[in-house]
Amino acid sequence: MTTAVKAAPTALLRFATAGSVDDGKSTLVGRLLHDSKSVLADQMEAVERASAGRGQEGPDLALLTDGLRAEREQGITIDVAYRYFATPRRRFILADTPGHVQYTRNMVTGASTAELTVILVDARNGVVEQTRRHAAIAALLRVPHVVLAVNKMDLVGYRESVFAAIAAEFTAYALELGVPEVTAIPISALAGDNVVEPSATMDWYAGPTVLEHLETVPAGHDPRPCPARLPVQYVIRPQSAEHPDYRGYAGQIAAGTFRVGEAVTVLPCGRATRIAGIDLLGEPVEAARAPLSVTLLLEDDLDVSRGDLIVPSGDAPATTRDIEATVCHVADAPLTVGHRVLLKHGTRTVKAIVTAIPSRLTLDDLSLHPHPGQLAANDIGRVQIRTAEPLPLDSYADSRRTGAFILIDAEDGTTLTAAMAGESFAPAAFADAAPGHGHRHV
Incomplete structure (x- = not known):
């Protein structure tokens, strides 16, 4: 190996x-x-x-x-x-x-x-x-x-x-x-x-x-490396006589390093196990880091499917249904309170609703326009969202991959907004906005 x-x-x-x-x-x-x-x-x-x-x-x-x-x-x-x-x-x-x-x-x-x-x-x-x-x-x-x-x-x-x-x-x-x-x-x-x-x-x-x-200029250096994260993209079951019991969970490592024998947790279900093996390009390795695409084999038979997130057991992000994020609205149609959307985070897509739009950023003087009611094309602002299922979200300041998500129009599939989640994310203008109760805030 x-x-x-x-x-x-x-x-x-x-x-x-x-x-x-x-x-x-x-x-x-x-x-x-x-x-x-x-x-x-x-x-x-x-x-x-x-x-x-x-x-x-x-x-x-x-x-x-x-x-x-x-x-x-x-x-x-x-x-x-x-x-x-x-x-x-x-x-x-x-x-x-x-x-x-x-x-x-x-x-x-x-x-x-x-x-x-x-x-x-x-x-x-x-x-x-x-x-x-x-x-x-x-x-x-x-x-x-x-x-x-x-x-x-x-x-x-x-x-x-x-x-x-x-x-x-x-x-x-x-x-x-x-x-x-x-x-x-x-x-x-x-x-x-x-x-x-x-x-x-x-x-x-x-x-x-x-x-x-x-x-x-320094490249490829993350001053605040995020713990290991693997969004599951495929479940691999070859059904071959050579490997009759093979069950692997494939995807691109979004952050950090995974090692054989490491204790990991599958989110959002929260079940814990250990890594039994790591396959890279069909060959077993002891460890692999982002941004490699790998297949993880787990010691226990768990219900793992596309959209789940495999993380180290000691560094698992909190799962939540209530999210507050900073967004850049990219669609021609406005984003409004009560808008029913699809939220895509990594390889997982869930139903969600926009519950509030607390503020919009004014670019001239970086002031906040409170409760604008909607965001138009190219607006930058804050939104509060409630999802139908819990999601494991990192701070965007810690991981640009697992701290980001997009909102999609549930009817025609149009991308509505690019969103950044996390506690400490801050252009200075956003720092004064009070976080909503029970929400992760940006």
């Missing part, structure tokens, strides 16, 4: 881009890919042909990520575009997210697994409402690192004073939200200044380029 803990590669950074329409996100991503030699020859030829067809003299690097026909025609990003590239120092998974207010929901999708978010600002416009919204979402999603890329510095004469004023305003706002770290970089994505190579025209800036920062 293998004794080493199977670990995922650590030299990988997941990051997302965000910003308002026409701030230059897709151009930045295209420049990053092009100047880091991460674009294949046939891809570049296709971009050159498409650019020539639009009457442009040179290649439009934004077309490297804007792949949908509607995106090319309108000149905006609609869908989240994922790109995979590598440098000698690190591998990257990049999510280029839309800037249009209508598609803010896609920014939530792209940033939900990111370790870093690059928020672009047009140097001519400074910090705008969508900038504040993206900063708030980054704070809500607990993205550890935020980069402020002040773009189009060539259009303001590369003036240091313009950059300094924007960086100071954004940093103050982000710190008030609870963003732990902001790195501000002046760039021109079109000209390539400070994207991959240092700018020759901004000698007053001595910090890293965008790529240099992406290559050196």
Whole structure:
């Protein structure tokens, strides 16, 4: 039996881009890919042909990520575009997210697994409402690192004073939200200044380029690791003569490490047992950690099914039917009190009802609008929910996987909100809201 803990590669950074329409996100991503030699020859030829067809003299690097026909025609990003590239120092998974207010929901999708978010600002416009919204979402999603890329510095004469004023305003706002770290970089994505190579025209800036920062920022480190969690996805019963009694519980480890012989509890039923074996890619191992997909074998025959959560017996989260959470509402239809929904947590989906909407966040001054009655598209607020069945929830501050859930329209399956649960989760503006009696609160 293998004794080493199977670990995922650590030299990988997941990051997302965000910003308002026409701030230059897709151009930045295209420049990053092009100047880091991460674009294949046939891809570049296709971009050159498409650019020539639009009457442009040179290649439009934004077309490297804007792949949908509607995106090319309108000149905006609609869908989240994922790109995979590598440098000698690190591998990257990049999510280029839309800037249009209508598609803010896609920014939530792209940033939900990111370790870093690059928020672009047009140097001519400074910090705008969508900038504040993206900063708030980054704070809500607990993205550890935020980069402020002040773009189009060539259009303001590369003036240091313009950059300094924007960086100071954004940093103050982000710190008030609870963003732990902001790195501000002046760039021109079109000209390539400070994207991959240092700018020759901004000698007053001595910090890293965008790529240099992406290559050196700490990645894959969770300062508050959550105890082990395995949402059960499948129950495996091969029914073979070779393994007539095989019963395994398969899924992707959401957090922590499981070891053979460890005492575990199955939630929400609360039954305890021990791990008899761990199979990884068909081979037995002594231990495995997140984010590996494994099959756990248990010593006792328990009633375990899809949607259950296997956890260490000494670190089991509390189960509850009354939840209070911070949410970003992403649907066009409003979320209202009394709304009957489906709540999806990990691999488990249960019926639920929205019992109250205590507050909505005002992005301009981070004040709370009490009891708004509903949340409209792109609103950030707090909701109270009662579920038909108990759920084991971690604090989102402790685990971005098992502290998150979504609300789904029970009639048509539309995703309504992305939600973050937990006791200590806090942009500063939410700290003053009194928790409801009997609720886990954010």
